[in-house]
Every structure is written in C-alpha cells, then in structure tokens.
Amino acid sequence: MAATxxxxxxxxxxxxxxxxxxxxxxxxxxxxxxxxxxxxxxAQDRLRVxxxxxEQATGYMALGAAMxxxxxxxxxxxxxxxxxxxxSALATAYSGNAPVLAILGQxxxxxxxxxxxxxxxxxxxxxxxxxxxxxxxxxxxxGEVPALVAEAFRQMRSGRPRPAGLEVPMDxxxxxxxxxxxxxxxxIAPPPVDEDAVEEAAKLLxxxxxxxxxxxGGAHGAREAVRTIAEALTAPVMAFRMGRGVMDSRHPxxxxxxxxxxxxxxxxxxxxxxxxxxxxxxxxxxxxxxxxIRVDIDAEEMTRHGxxxxxLHGDAAPILAALADRIGxxxxxxxxxxEHVAQxxxxxxxxxxxxxxxxxxxxxxxxxALPENGVFVDELTQVSYVARITLPVYRPRTFLASGLQGxxxxxxxxxxxxxxxxxDSAPVLSVNGDGxxxxxxxxxxxxxxxxxxxxxxxxxxxxxxxxxxxxKHNFGNRLIASELTxxxxxxxxxxxxxxxxxxxxxxxxxAAIERGFATTDGPTxxxxxxxxxxxxxxFIKLPQVRPAKRN
Numbered sequence: 015m016a017a018t019x020x021x022x023x024x025x026x027x028x029x030x031x032x033x034x035x036x037x038x039x040x041x042x043x044x045x046x047x048x049x050x051x052x053x054x055x056x057a058q059d060r061l062r063v064x065x066x067x068x069e070q071a072t073g074y075m076a077l078g079a080a081m082x083x084x085x086x087x088x089x090x091x092x093x094x095x096x097x098x099x100x101x102s103a104l105a106t107a108y109s110g111n112a113p114v115l116a117i118l119g120q121x122x123x124x125x126x127x128x129x130x131x132x133x134x135x136x137x138x139x140x141x142x143x144x145x146x147x148x149x150x151x152x153x154x155x156x157g158e159v160p161a162l163v164a165e166a167f168r169q170m171r172s173g174r175p176r177p178a179g180l181e182v183p184m185d186x187x188x189x190x191x192x193x194x195x196x197x198x199x200x201x202i203a204p205p206p207v208d209e210d211a212v213e214e215a216a217k218l219l220x221x222x223x224x225x226x227x228x229x230x231g232g233a234h235g236a237r238e239a240v241r242t243i244a245e246a247l248t249a250p251v252m253a254f255r256m257g258r259g260v261m262d263s264r265h266p267x268x269x270x271x272x273x274x275x276x277x278x279x280x281x282x283x284x285x286x287x288x289x290x291x292x293x294x295x296x297x298x299x300x301x302x303x304x305x306x307i308r309v310d311i312d313a314e315e316m317t318r319h320g321x322x323x324x325x326l327h328g329d330a331a332p333i334l335a336a337l338a339d340r341i342g343x344x345x346x347x348x349x350x351x352x353e354h355v356a357q358x359x360x361x362x363x364x365x366x367x368x369x370x371x372x373x374x375x376x377x378x379x380x381x382x383a384l385p386e387n388g389v390f391v392d393e394l395t396q397v398s399y400v401a402r403i404t405l406p407v408y409r410p411r412t413f414l415a416s417g418l419q420g421x422x423x424x425x426x427x428x429x430x431x432x433x434x435x436x437x438d439s440a441p442v443l444s445v446n447g448d449g450x451x452x453x454x455x456x457x458x459x460x461x462x463x464x465x466x467x468x469x470x471x472x473x474x475x476x477x478x479x480x481x482x483x484x485x486k487h488n489f490g491n492r493l494i495a496s497e498l499t500x501x502x503x504x505x506x507x508x509x510x511x512x513x514x515x516x517x518x519x520x521x522x523x524x525a526a527i528e529r530g531f532a533t534t535d536g537p538t539x540x541x542x543x544x545x546x547x548x549x550x551x552x553f554i555k556l557p558q559v560r561p562a563k564r565n
Contacts (some may be wrong), residue, residue: 015194016194018192019192020109020190020192021191022053022186022189023187023188023189024188025053026156026159026160026193026469027053027153027180028061029195029196031061033196036087037060037061037090038063038088040072041063041066041072041433042067042068042071042072042089042092043092045133046092046133047119048306050090054370064434066457067457068454069095070423070454071427071430071456071460072089072090072091072103073100073102073103073114074424074428075430076089076103076106076431077114077428078428078431078433079416079431080107080431080434081411082389082414082440083411083436086113088117089114089115090118090386091116093120093136094098094133094136096134097136098142100116100420102424103263104179106416106417111256113177113178115177116150117182118139119184120152120181122185123185131321133232143181144176147176149165149166149169149402149403150172150406151165151179151180152183153182154186155186155189156185156189157188160196162180162198163296164196167198168199172204173202174254174311174419185371193424201357202333203326204329204473206328209336215337216260216340216341216344217281217308219243219247219337219344220285222249222282222305223346224351225281226274226278227240227250227284228252228257229253229257229287230254230257230288231287231288232310233287233289233358234257236287237410238426239331240260240393241261241262242338243260243337243338243341244267248268248339248352249264249285250274251357252271254293256356257289258412259407259410261415262409264408269355269359270404272366272554274294279298279560283304283305283306285307286309287309287310287334289332290310290315297555298558298559305323305324306323309326309328309330309333311328313327365553366400366428366553369553370400372548373548376520377405379523379524379527380445381405381436382524383528383531384529385440385441386408387409387411387412389414389441389445390412391429391442392413392425392444393424393425393450395447395473396479396480397555398494399493399550400550402415403550403554403555414432417485423450424450425451426446427457429444430468431444433467434466441459441531442469443470443527444469444470445473446470446471446472447473448475448503449473449498449499452500455506461536461537462510466529467534468537470544471540472503473544475546476542478496503539507539513537515529515541516543
C-alpha cells in the first residue's frame with residue numbers, strides 16, 4: 015500500500031490536479047481561496063498559475079486551452095460574484111463540449127444556505143453550478159479530495175466532454191488528513207461498437223445514390239475514418255462551426271453550411287457524426303425519403319429530434335473505423351457524383367464571392383497570413399461570420415467557435431488560453447469586432463504580463479454592427495443602444511505595453527498579422543477601421559428545402 019502523507023485540503027487538491035495532467039491553472043485569487051494559493055506557491059515548479067484581470071477570463075482561458083488541445087484544463091475563482099463572472103465561460107464550455115474544471119471557493123461550510131451575510135454569499139451557488147457543468151460536488155473534508163478530484167476528471171474524460179466543478183468552503187482549505195498518492199483518473203469505457211447497427215448503416219450508405227456526411231465537434235478524433243468513408247461514397251462532408259477542420263478544406267468533398275444546404279435538399283442518406291445538426295434538423299426539413307444515421311457519444315442527443323434510421327451510440331473513432339471497413343461490401347458506383355459536387359460547390363461559393371466581397375477579401379488575407387497549423391478564434395463579428403462558411407481550415411481544433419452560445423466577447427481571452435496551451439507549436443489569431451473586444455480588453459494586461467504572443471484583430475465599425483444593421487434594415491433605421499465610442503486601439507495597445515498596429519486594407523492586414531506572428535514576447539493588437547458590410551445571414555439562416563417532417 016502506498017504511503018500516505020499528511021496534508022491539508024489545498025495541498026491535496028494541488029496534488030490531484032498535477033496527477034491528472036494539469037500544468038497550468040487559470041485563476042484570480044481572493045480571500046476565500048488564500049490557502050489554496052499558498053499551496054500553489056509551493057508547487058510553482060510543477061503547476062503554473064496564469065492570473066487574469068477579470069474572472070470571466072479565467073474561464074475563457076481554460077476553455078481556449080481545452081478546445082485547442084482536447085484535454086481537461088482548470089480554473090479557480092472566488093465564490094459568489096467571482097463565480098457568476100466566470101459562469102458565461104462555463105456555459106460556453108458546456109455547450110461547446112469542453113472539459114474545464116471549475117474550482118470555486120465557498121462561504122464557511124456551516125454557513126452555506128443560511129443567508130447569514132457572509133462575504134460573497136449567494137443563494138444556491140451549488141445549484142447554479144450544476145446548470146453549467148456535467149458533474150459537480152462540494153468538498154467537506156480533506157480526505158474527500160482524492161476521490162472527488164478523480165471523479166471530476168473521470169467525468170470530463172468520459173462520454174460527452176463537458177465542464178466539472180468543485181466547491182471548497184473557506185474553512186475547509188486548511189484542515190488536514192492523511193492522503194495517499196493520487197493518480198490520473200481512468201475514463202469510463204464507451205459503449206462497445208454495435209456490429210449489427212454498423213452493418214445496417216453500411217448497407218444504407220453503400221446503396222445510397224446521394225449520400226451526405228455532417229460532422230461536428232465530436233468527429234475531431236475520427237478524422238481519417240471520415241475521409242475514408244467520404245471518399246468511398248463520394249459523399250460531401252459538411253461542417254459549420256464546431257466541426258471545421260475534421261475534413262481538410264482542400265479536399266474536394268469538404269463543404270461548409272450553404273453548400274451542405276444544397277446537398278441536404280437532394281440527399282437520400284445522411285451520416286451525422288458528433289453533431290447536433292441543429293440547422294438541418296430544425297430548419298431545413300426532414301421527410302420520409304431521408305434516411306438518417308447518427309453516431310454520437312451522447313445517447314440523449316441521438317433522439318432529440320426523433321429516432322434516427324440507425325443509431326450508433328459511442329465513440330466516433332472506433333465506430334467509423336468499423337463502418338469504413340464494411341462499406342466496401344455494399345457500395346455502389348456513383349458516376350458523375352464527384353463532378354456534381356464540384357459544380358454545386360463552385361456555384362454556391364461563386365454567389366458568396368459576389369455578395370460578400372468585403373468580408374471575403376479580409377478572410378483571404380487572414381488565411382494567407384495564418385500558417386497551416388495556425389488557430390483561428392472566432393467571434394461575433396462580420397468577418398468571423400463569413401469565415402465560418404468560407405475560411406479554409408486544414409486541421410482539427412484550429413477553428414475555435416463559441417457554438418450555440420454565441421458568446422459575445424469570449425474571443426480574445428479564449429485565444430490567450432489556446433496560445434498558453436499550445437506554446438510555440440502553433441500561432442493563434444483572435445478576430446474580433448470592436449464591441450466584443452471591449453468585453454475583455456483588460457486582458458491585454460494579462461497577455462503582456464505573461465508574455466502571451468497572441469495576435470488580435472479588431473474590426474472597428476464603431477458599433478455593435480450586427481445589431482445596428484438589423485435596426486437599420488428591419489426596424490426602419492431606428493437606431494438605439496448600438497453605436498459605440500471607442501478608444502484609439504493602437505495607442506491603447508501601446509499603453510499596455512503591447513504592439514499596436516493599424517491596417518486599412520486586406521493587404522495591410524495580411525502584412526500586419528505576419529508582423530504580429532513574428533513577435534514572440536507579447537501580444538499584438540491590429541485595428542482595422544471598417545464601414546457597414548453586406549449581410550451574411552442569407553447564407554447562414556437558410557430556408558426549409560424538404561417537406562415538413564411527417565408524424
């Protein structure tokens with residue numbers, strides 16, 4: 015039996031994090047967590063602390079690190095307002111399937127729920143935490159720490175990856191107990207591959223005339239099998255936000271949302287891998303002529319919009335590997351299919367080029383400056399909207415998006431976390447609007463302090479541009495609460511000690527990004543003054559193309 019060591023709750027939690035592979039903690043200290051930070055001080059050679067200027071950034075940085083690596087990350091904030099400030103990041107991590115461990119302080123154990131007026135006390139913190147995590151628990155004694163830490167990481171590494179939470183009351187941190195050495199938690203094994211269902215799916219796909227594949231974030235680990243199946247079937251592979259990079263954009267079968275919309279209208283069998291498929295299933299229409307095969311680790315997701323023709327519950331990688339092996343036994347020839355796919359792609363992308371020329375010019379400049387392994391962090395701004403459907407993406411986890419949350423202001427801090435996690439292995443680009451960037455502008459100080467060389471582009475139209483455009487075009491130009499007063503972003507960056515640049519054309523932006531990537535000791539902020547741009551929504555909010563679903 016391994017020897018135990020007497021330690022307090024804080025020390026035990028630090029050891030648990032290290033044992034589970036956490037090398038960086040994103041945090042903002044405060045009185046309820048002081049003993050924990052003292053324990054972190056003594057473990058600095060094994061666990062780095064990156065402190066931020068606002069609690070929301072601790073969550074976003076952990077989120078960015080988790081999305082860029084696919085591995086669990088950790089954050090720590092004080093209870094009450096600190097937790098609530100970070101909650102938007104946890105909500106985004108929950109919807110975006112990111113394994114983020116939230117370590118939260120709590121009021122003294124005996125005061126929880128008594129409303130005594132303890133500092134930072136809020137009603138129902140534990141209940142609120144449960145709404146933005148997959149699993150959470152309250153630490154009541156130091157001896158509980160190893161089991162609770164192990165369960166938190168087991169939950170994050172098993173099934174659908176989502177955040178977990180641990181709350182520690184301030185009077186529990188310094189209590190001691192004999193603690194055994196901790197080890198990395200083993201994930202719960204996924205369900206075994208259902209060979210009969212794989213055979214049924216292979217027959218359906220093999221006999222299909224016009225197969226289509228949809229991929230989401232759950233397909234990143236099954237990239238090679240997706241490509242193999244797509245090539246065998248000559249099936250276009252559609253991704254929107256979370257699944258970009260599963261298929262290399264240079265592959266002739268890769269397509270984005272508006273192209274996939276065209277193929278959805280004609281498809282007879284659709285293979286959905288690790289995706290909610292929200293737009294197709296809720297907006298584009300489903301009828302009895304369409305056979306749907308779903309592959310998902312989340313059993314609940316499988317039947318959210320009705321029963322699929324074939325459901326394959328489990329890890330996408332082994333399921334698709336088995337499916338790829340079997341399709342050849344049933345596959346048919348599809349003469350002219352490759353040419354048809356190319357024709358549809360060219361037609362739709364040509365329409366995009368005609369109608370969204372200003373944004374596309376910037377997207378092309380960004381792609382030219384961003385190395386193949388570079389990470390693009392999406393935001394709620396016009397150029398990013400168009401990037402979702404036009405930016406070539408070559409590798410998994412190099413297009414980071416906030417998914418269904420659409421979290422305005424998430425981008426810059428998320429990019430910082432991605433860069434910390436990736437280190438020198440990949441450059442990271444954050445593309446923002448002026449409205450969203452100012453949500454986390456204070457994290458320029460974090461980037462400078464910790465020498466994080468992220469390049470942040472701010473497209474400055476002096477407005478919440480999307481809101482203003484809707485007010486202008488849908489509400490008779492009655493503008494309210496949408497126009498902004500901004501600083502000089504170049505001077506602002508320089509005042510923090512960052513490099514500040516300005517680009518007025520796509521060509522200047524490309525050169526500025528390249529200059530920013532050449533700077534390795536801190537952040538670069540590039541302001542791009544712009545005016546109103548054409549609306550991309552006609553290519554994103556797409557209409558029904560099949561009859562309504564029949565009951």
